[in-house]
Amino acid sequence: xxxxIKHFLSLADIPASELRAILDExxxxxxxxxxxxxxxxxxxxxxxxxxxxxxxxxxxxRTRFSFDMGMRQLGGSSITASSxxxxxGRGETIEDTAxxxxxxxxxxxxxANSHDTITALAHSASVPVINGxxxxxxxCQIMADLQTLEEQxxxxxxxxxxxxxxxxxxxxxxxxxxxxxxxxxxxxxPQNYQVRGQDVERARSAGAKIExxxxxxxxxxxxxxxxxxxxxxxxxxDKKQRLADLADWQVNDELMSTAASDALFLHCLPAxxxxxxxxxxxxxxxxxxxxxxENRLHAQKAILKYCLDT
Ligand code: CP
Ligand code: NVA
Numbered sequence: 452x453x454x455x456i457k458h459f460l461s462l463a464d465i466p467a468s469e470l471r472a473i474l475d476e477x478x479x480x481x482x483x484x485x486x487x488x489x490x491x492x493x494x495x496x497x498x499x500x501x502x503x504x505x506x507x508x509x510x511x512x513r514t515r516f517s518f519d520m521g522m523r524q525l526g527g528s529s530i531t532a533s534s535x536x537x538x539x540g541r542g543e544t545i546e547d548t549a550x551x552x553x554x555x556x557x558x559x560x561x562x563a564n565s566h567d568t569i570t571a572l573a574h575s576a577s578v579p580v581i582n583g584x585x586x587x588x589x590x591c592q593i594m595a596d597l598q599t600l601e602e603q604x605x606x607x608x609x610x611x612x613x614x615x616x617x618x619x620x621x622x623x624x625x626x627x628x629x630x631x632x633x634x635x636x637x638x639x640x641p642q643n644y645q646v647r648g649q650d651v652e653r654a655r656s657a658g659a660k661i662e663x664x665x666x667x668x669x670x671x672x673x674x675x676x677x678x679x680x681x682x683x684x685x686x687x688x689d690k691k692q693r694l695a696d697l698a699d700w701q702v703n704d705e706l707m708s709t710a711a712s713d714a715l716f717l718h719c720l721p722a723x724x725x726x727x728x729x730x731x732x733x734x735x736x737x738x739x740x741x742x743x744x745e746n747r748l749h750a751q752k753a754i755l756k757y758c759l760d761t
Contacts, residue, residue: 496526639670
């Protein structure tokens, strides 16, 4: 039996039609606020009276501020806590935490070290749980990225996206979104940094068009969108080795010149200029990274409404 609670843990779990409706809502809601001060509540205040708990096991700038402002703009409120400030940090179980918070708040957003933590939280919670990033994936980020591409007039169906670098949690969400939104995904990652084969195969059997092309120039040839992320994610310890292994996968002007002439550059941020991307690309005319960051707010408002306003 499927759970009546609408969690947002992975794009793979959510029907394509519902994800499409979330993106449509994000576009409409963003346009409707044109000219509003940032703190003004949306005219319909759909989450008036609702409160979300936001729990962080690791650092965040965009996720933290966009969820908090998002709840305010929807007419609701949020309570933020680092897991170290909670009894969770002293060994209280995630299952007990889930049951207790479910008595206080209407939804829980968690940024977790391990994806197992968020699945355990969702299993024991009686309110919706939203994934604010785990070691496995980052689904809210991809919704903002896709909103950004559509704003730039790109039709996602058949669009060619190339991921360059570490096959990490953000890459995994692009894999999970491919069958849902119909874009073609090329993954260009060094050996030992590839997205897990079993996840790629699962996505392909759900209809995703995913190619693995190790050489970054071949992978970016004529592509519509080039995407990079840090080479050292939160929780990775082998920084020196990673920088050496990933050095040939930097997105720079030379690599961008192989892409389509109107190709866009995306990066979820935080970025490391001179490592995964050159300053000339991320600060150049093809970069949409700050629209992408802003759209975390708009996409997440649509996700919050989807999960909470049932
Ligand atoms: N892109 C992203 O999730 O940023 P933060 O780590 O700052 O939340
Ligand atoms: N892959 C990065 C994304 C940060 C938003 C990390 O997990 O640290």
